[in-house]
Structures are given as C-alpha cells and as structure tokens.
Amino acid sequence: MQMFFEMRRYIGSGEASCIALASGNNWIVVSDDKKKVPRMVSEQLGKDRLITTKQLLRKAIDQGVIDSGEAEDIQKELEQISKKKLTMKVAEEL
Numbered sequence: 001m002q003m004f005f006e007m008r009r010y011i012g013s014g015e016a017s018c019i020a021l022a023s024g025n026n027w028i029v030v031s032d033d034k035k036k037v038p039r040m041v042s043e044q045l046g047k048d049r050l051i052t053t054k055q056l057l058r059k060a061i062d063q064g065v066i067d068s069g070e071a072e073d074i075q076k077e078l079e080q081i082s083k084k085k086l087t088m089k090v091a092e093e094l
Helices: 002-008 013-025 036-044 053-062 068-093
Strands: none
C-alpha cells in the first residue's frame, strides 16, 4: 500500500495500482504511457517489467492465443475507447 500512495502523487490511481500489484506478484505492467509510467516501472520493478499494448498483442499472436485479425480488432477497439476518454476529458475541462 505504501508504494501505491507514494506513486499516486506522480501518476494516476489506475497506473499506481497496476505497478503496486505487479510488484507484489512478479507481474509485468502493460502501458502505452510514454512519460511517467515507464520511469516509475523502471525505478520500482526494472526496465524488463513494462510492455506496450502492441507488444502484448504481438506476444499473443506469436503464442497462438489470437490471430492478426483479432489483434487488429482489439487495437481498433482500444483506440475508440481512448478517443472517447479524451473527448470526455476535454468536455469536463470546458
């Protein structure tokens, strides 16, 4: 819990939760953030414990979990969700 509250000062609660859970369970973190999250993961867990969504999808394809068409569908769906969140954030700021 201490790790979560310490990181929460610098990054969002979702990201801080993921990193804290990853730390306690020897998991990797999946994030497309390019600034704060990679630095926090590197400092707390090590550079090898962070991958991007595209890297995760590539691993799933390579291991036969999904095919490339499913990966493209997932990527498109995630992009739509991201666009909706951005729209809601901009609307909140107005």
